Amino acid sequence: MSQFTINLIFVGGSFALYIAIAIWSRAASTKEFYVAGGGVSPVVNGMATAADWMSAASFISMAGLIAAAGYANSTYLMGWTGGYVLLAMLLAPYLRKFGKFTVPEFIGDRFYSSSARMIAVVCLIVASVTYVIGQMTGAGVAFSRFLEVSSNTGLMIAAVVVFFYAVLGGMKGITYTQVAQYVVLIIAYTIPAVFISLQLTNNPIPPLGLFSTHVDSGQPLLATLDGLVRELGFRDYTADVPNKLNMVLFTLSLMIGTAGLPHVIIRFFTVPKVADARWSAGWALVFIAALYLTAPAVASMARLNLVNTIYPAGPTAEALEYSERPDWIRTWESTGLITYTDKNNDGRIQMYNDVPAFTEVAESRGWAGNELTVNNDIIVLANPEIANLPSWVIALIAAGGLAAALSTAAGLLLAISSSISHDLIKGVINPHISDKGELLAARISMAVAIVVATWLGMNPPGFAAQVVALAFGIAAASIFPALMMGIFSKRVNSAGAMAGMLAGLLSTTIYIFLYLGWFFIPGTNTFANVPENWLFGISPLSFGAVGAVINFAVAAAVSTVTKAPPQAIQDLVESVRYPKGAGKATAHH
Numbered sequence: 174m175s176q177f178t179i180n181l182i183f184v185g186g187s188f189a190l191y192i193a194i195a196i197w198s199r200a201a202s203t204k205e206f207y208v209a210g211g212g213v214s215p216v217v218n219g220m221a222t223a224a225d226w227m228s229a230a231s232f233i234s235m236a237g238l239i240a241a242a243g244y245a246n247s248t249y250l251m252g253w254t255g256g257y258v259l260l261a262m263l264l265a266p267y268l269r270k271f272g273k274f275t276v277p278e279f280i281g282d283r284f285y286s287s288s289a290r291m292i293a294v295v296c297l298i299v300a301s302v303t304y305v306i307g308q309m310t311g312a313g314v315a316f317s318r319f320l321e322v323s324s325n326t327g328l329m330i331a332a333v334v335v336f337f338y339a340v341l342g343g344m345k346g347i348t349y350t351q352v353a354q355y356v357v358l359i360i361a362y363t364i365p366a367v368f369i370s371l372q373l374t375n376n377p378i379p380p381l382g383l384f385s386t387h388v389d390s391g392q393p394l395l396a397t398l399d400g401l402v403r404e405l406g407f408r409d410y411t412a413d414v415p416n417k418l419n420m421v422l423f424t425l426s427l428m429i430g431t432a433g434l435p436h437v438i439i440r441f442f443t444v445p446k447v448a449d450a451r452w453s454a455g456w457a458l459v460f461i462a463a464l465y466l467t468a469p470a471v472a473s474m475a476r477l478n479l480v481n482t483i484y485p486a487g488p489t490a491e492a493l494e495y496s497e498r499p500d501w502i503r504t505w506e507s508t509g510l511i512t513y514t515d516k517n518n519d520g521r522i523q524m525y526n527d528v529p530a531f532t533e534v535a536e537s538r539g540w541a542g543n544e545l546t547v548n549n550d551i552i553v554l555a556n557p558e559i560a561n562l563p564s565w566v567i568a569l570i571a572a573g574g575l576a577a578a579l580s581t582a583a584g585l586l587l588a589i590s591s592s593i594s595h596d597l598i599k600g601v602i603n604p605h606i607s608d609k610g611e612l613l614a615a616r617i618s619m620a621v622a623i624v625v626a627t628w629l630g631m632n633p634p635g636f637a638a639q640v641v642a643l644a645f646g647i648a649a650a651s652i653f654p655a656l657m658m659g660i661f662s663k664r665v666n667s668a669g670a671m672a673g674m675l676a677g678l679l680s681t682t683i684y685i686f687l688y689l690g691w692f693f694i695p696g697t698n699t700f701a702n703v704p705e706n707w708l709f710g711i712s713p714l715s716f717g718a719v720g721a722v723i724n725f726a727v728a729a730a731v732s733t734v735t736k737a738p739p740q741a742i743q744d745l746v747e748s749v750r751y752p753k754g755a756g757k758a759t760a761h762h
Contacts (some may be wrong), residue, residue, distance in 0.1 A: 176564050180319045183568035184575060187357050191350045191579075192337055196269035198349050203247050203595075203611050213348055213443045219456025221348045221442045224355035225584040226257065226575070227464055228304075229311025230641050232358060232577030234255055235366055238471035240479075243402075243410035244262065247469070252427025254458075254465055260432040261454030265441040267448040267660045270749050273442070275588075276652065277596040278437045283659040285742055286667035287601060288483050292674050294596050296651040297435045298589055299678075302626065304434070304644035305585045309630030312578035314550055319571035325631055331575070331676065332627040335582050347583050350442060352577035359463055361573020365557040366467050369474045372560060379470035389478075398473055401480045404488035405524070406531030410473065416704070419715050426717035433653030436584040439591070477553045478559045483524045483545065489538070492521040501558035510548040517541035586626070598626030608759025642714040643685055650677035650720025660750065663743045665728055669737045673728025681720035688713045 213221070231253065238246040273279045275290025276297060281290025309328055363379070370382035374394055387394040399409045414420050431437070441450045483493050495513065505511040513522060517540060525535060527543040535541075554574055557566045594615035599606050606614070651674045658665040658673070688702040700706040702713065711719060737743075 176567060177321060179564050179568045180571050183565070183572045184319060187353075187572040187576065188334055189270075190353055194349045194353060195337065203608050203615070213445075213453075215444060215449045215452035216350070216456050217352055218440060218444050218449075219458075220355045220460055221351035222437065222453060222457035223460035223464075224351035224358065224580040225440060226357075226437060226461055226581075227243060227358065227577055228581035229308050229574065229578035231313075231464065231468075232362065233311050233315070233550050233553055233574055236468045236472040236475065237552040239469055240476040240552045241549050242677060243408070243473075244412060245408075245414045245420075248424045249427065250426040250465055253431055254461065255424065256428035256431025257454075257461060258457060259452065260437065261458065263440065264432060264656055264660070265450045265454050266447050267487070267749050268438060268656070269441050269444065270447045275594055275595050276438055276656070277593050280655055280659060280670070281596070283742065283746070284665075284667040284670040285657075285739065286671070289655075289667050289671050289674075290596055291601070292671055292678075293652065293655065294592050296647065296674060296678055297592050300433075300644045300648045300652070301585045301589045302622075303647065304641060305582055305589075305622075305626040306629045307641040307644075308578045308582040309626050311550070312575060313630060314508075314510070315554065315571060315574040315578065318505070318510075318551075318554060319568075321507075324508070328627055328630050331579065331582075332623055335579055335586065336623050337664050347580075347587060350583070351580045354580040355460060357576040358573040358580075359460070361569045361576070362464055362471070362553070363467055365560070365562055365570060365737035366471050366474075368566070369478070369556065369560045370470060373474055373477065379474075380466045383470040383473055394477070395473065398477050398480075401484075401488060402478070405480070406526035406528060406534065410476070416710060417718065418710060419712050422711060422715035422718045426644075426649050426715050427645050428649075429653045429721055430647075430649035430717050433648035433651070433656065434645070435592070435648075435652065436581070436588040437553065438656075439588055471553060471556060475556050475559065478556075480524075482559060483522050488525075492523050494521050496520065498522065499558075501555055504558075505551055505555060512546045514544055516544055577675070582626070586619055586622050589622045590615050593618040593622075597649070604717050641687075642675065646681050646685060646714070646717030646720065647678065649717030650681040650724055654721050654724040654728065658725070660746070663746045664737060665732045666735055666738045669728040669730075669732030672731040673726075674723040676727040677720045677724030680723050681716055684708075684716045684720075685713045 235249050235253075238249055264697070269280060269298075271283075273282065277290045277293035280293040281287055309331060310433055312331035313324040313328040316322065316330055317324040320327065320330070322330075366379040367377050370379040371377050373387060373389075374382040374385040375388060376382040376385045383394060385394060386392065387397045392396045397413055399411055402408075402410050441453065444450055445455055480488070482499065484490065484494060495515065502511055502513075517523070519539070522545050523540045523543065523545055524545040524547075525531065527535070527541065554570055557570055594611055599611055600613050654677060655670055655674050658670065687699045688706070690698040704710060704712070707713075
């Protein structure tokens with residue numbers, strides 16, 4: 174059987190499973206559509222949250238980012254995991270006790286103002302749409318490689334599948350589908366890692382293999398890798414970072430951005446009791462850790478295997494001949510994600526860090542420039558092929574990558590459609606809409622959101638990674654502070670909250686547009702995006718944390734000079750914060 178047929182069986186089989194589950198758990202009421210009927214067990218919810226959480230960015234891009242830059246990119250690991258803990262400790266249980274369907278609804282009620290609710294809807298839609306683009310692009314990359322079609326066709330297929338199960342099932346369909354997707358993606362991520370770890374270090378547990386002895390060289394794996402990349406002009410894989418401030422701010426930005434992302438917060442509205450919200454957060458952390466602890470090992474081992482493929486006898490010896498390149502390089506070349514140009518016409522592949530400091534060494538070896546460009550996003554997907562694993566493992570990775578992209582895309586689309594149908598239509602335009610009418614509105618807005626996301630996936634503004642970082646920046650600067658102040662401060666009033674959200678949102682988006690182009694239109698940026706131009710050396714990707722500080726400061730200042738919130742609201746904050754008899758949560762209305 175060809176690899177293509179095996180891929181089809183695995184991917185087709187997993188899709189059939191997702192759609193079957195969606196049909197089995199169809200949503201009959203708006204409560205089931207938005208919050209799965211509010212009766213999901215903490216372990217199940219923890220698994221679904223983990224699948225929702227681990228997007229294509231976690232599954233596909235994160236290991237690629239770490240493989241490319243080593244320790245310097247471990248900020249993604251720390252930020253995404255840390256934010257999850259913040260969410261579980263500071264937000265989830267209180268929001269569940271409040272008993273609302275959506276984030277804007279909480280903000281609207283707590284700050285007793287429909288304008289505050291509208292600002293929250295705008296922040297939420299901007300953050301979610303930016304994030305969905307990355308997921309759709311990720312699904313497109315995976316489909317194009319494994320079904321051997323163009324990436325636009327891949328996007329269309331992904332859109333149709335999400336449409337089926339998200340529009341039919343709503344939150345109820347998504348919850349049970351995500352449990353299946355978690356199982357698929359975690360098996361797909363860990364099995365190849367275990368095989369590769371055994372090959373390189375004789376240790377079957379990848380996170381331990383990372384710190385074990387490399388079989389071929391007899392020295393620690395990371396020391397071997399450091400030596401190889403140094404020979405090729407790169408910084409040591411384990412080297413420290415020069416700009417600590419940026420590293421801290423970027424990690425913080427990812428942390429509070431994560432905690433403010435609406436599609437994850439909604440997951441905590443699906444459990445029956447407040448205590449369950451904490452438990453599902455705890456379980457989710459366990460399920461997420463399974464992938465996040467494996468990622469650095471996958472990254473380092475893939476980088477090592479890649480260098481050894483190109484330089485079989487070591488970096489100072491002859492490189493691989495292009496005509497003898499392995500099959501996986503040929504297949505990825507056809508998708509355009511690996512490119513080769515023979516600059517010194519020797520018919521061999523030279524891959525190294527083409528920087529002025531290394532030119533002399535390179536010329537002494539007869540090299541005329543780096544000839545192989547490998548897209549970071551393919552590291553995880555190509556990993557089993559690089560290590561010559563059996564073809565069923567390759568098909569499994571295909572199903573896993575798609576599961577990761579689709580589960581997050583579905584969660585985000587639900588967040589967008591619920592904020593349109595529930596907050597905009599029911600909350601403002603037509604408060605007397607029937608349950609049935611609202612369900613229809615939710616399904617229509619979901620369908621529209623899928624079309625928009627697919628179009629943006631085909632014409633993405635900048636790189637997926639930048640776009641995702643922006644989504645985190647916006648959520649960090651606008652949504653997170655409003656939720657925190659809403660829960661923990663009785664004094665912050667509607668004027669303060671609105672001024673704060675607007676200040677955070679505007680300062681962050683403007684700072685990002687100045688360097689990355691206005692509305693991401695290439696070539697419209699005011700300043701070149703280089704460290705010399707950054708304000709206090711703060712990168713646009715790390716600015717979300719600063720935006721959040723601005724939001725807190727403005728909200729506090731404005732609230733102090735305007736009148737305190739009504740007594741009823743102050744009592745409400747009091748009751749949400751002290752979970753007296755932390756049993757039943759407020760019923761959803």
